[in-house]
Amino acid sequence: MEMMVILSQEHPELPSAELKSVLRSEGIEFSLIEDGRGYVILDAPSSTWKILKGRLAYAHEICRVIGYSTTGGIEGTAEKIDWKSHIKGSFAVRIKKLTGEVDARELERGLGAIIKNKTGARVDLENPWTLVRPVLIDDRFILTLRLAEISKDHFNKARPHRRPFFYPGSMSPKLARCMVNLAGVRSGDRLLDPFCGTGGILIEAGLMGVRVMGADIDWRMVEGTRKNLQHYGITDFEVIRSDAKDLRLEGGVDAIVTDPPYGISASTAGERSEKLYREFLNSAYSNLKEDGVICMAAPHYIDLEGLIDDRFTVREKYSMRMHRSLTRIIRVIETV
Structure with missing residues (x-):
């Protein structure tokens, strides 16, 4: 047709x-x-x-x-x-x-x-x-x-401030859904967000029948994400407290979709930022299945290509201006 x-x-x-x-x-x-x-x-x-x-x-x-x-x-x-x-x-x-x-x-x-x-x-x-x-x-x-x-009711009802647990700075449900789709997952696949925050990415993936796993270093986010997932009727999930760099999963995941915390202003982004992303990529590689995919957002001032080694390749890259001082770069990264 x-x-x-x-x-x-x-x-x-x-x-x-x-x-x-x-x-x-x-x-x-x-x-x-x-x-x-x-x-x-x-x-x-x-x-x-x-x-x-x-x-x-x-x-x-x-x-x-x-x-x-x-x-x-x-x-x-x-x-x-x-x-x-x-x-x-x-x-x-x-x-x-x-x-x-x-x-x-x-x-x-x-x-x-x-x-x-x-x-x-x-x-x-x-x-x-x-x-x-x-x-x-x-x-x-x-x-x-x-x-x-295509109804927009869900995206309006799932705005971060309308969830049971809210924390400022959460990604919009529409962009979260898009990133899950860019990662190429389907119902039954396993997806990880190692910086899950309030669980926005996990909600969108879970509503599509994807088996979701989240991690965050902050207990408040872990408990809040669990509450939010249950609110949307998602039952096949696991959320744990863990530092992203220390995360080691059994069996691996099909995709990692995440929006790491920015936490450091552009003016001071340097070794600390590079260290965070380098450690994240090392952990991601060990947790991905063969042919696994990462879809991640990062601020424009992070030179992620300079941190990616020969284990990965950037397949797609999109710029999304958020406000005057921040542009999000969405990358789809494949394992080689």
Whole structure:
């Protein structure tokens, strides 16, 4: 099935990277048709949208592509489509403008009239069974049917200050989910966060069926993370008090996803920071399974590439500006 994923434009690269990583980790065969600003069009098995709906952080909608048209030729294209095979129950037409300008209301009325004439289906603007979704990109339309709208309710409810245990400086659930996805894990895999803090990364992984393990040197964080995981109904977890550099696990993990504490200002970042990251990488290598992956955030002033030895390679790297004095660098690191 040819489908279109309408992406968040909160970051120029992360949404598309997250989507591709989920497809690969789930073993889904796909071919990329277009990778554009705010959208991806791909060919994949028809059940793919159900998996994507449950995993993606930086996406808004998943749609089935049924046609392509110029802006001026959309009604002519619509006349040629077998709408009876697509419209189930009531319907509505809502244009999505990514780039470009058209009179959306006029076109929606015109397309609605064509579809109603061809199918006899009832128009329901409030709660349609089928949503026809023409997506405008510059001077052309991608004609689609919406398969799923990705709810943001979870990301709002799971904001750090709304959890039973809160501590300032926690990562947003959306970025935490994205980092878990970039690590390429799937349900049943084992994931470690050795600087778990309040457990935000573990929550997002656990909700996807990943077996999670967390560690923190601070007992308050250990107890708080346990409380937060239980609050979200996650039962397959282990959280222990341990210094990340001393952590030794039996059996190893498939991925390490973490956001080490910054704790040291950019002006004093030096030997102490380098020592922390070097020790973390040594511990990470000993705890990862063969072909294990690290997805980690670090402040821009840490030269992580200078600390990575020949046991690792940086596969992906993304910059995310947090505020005037801090940019987070998200890296996906593979063992060699």
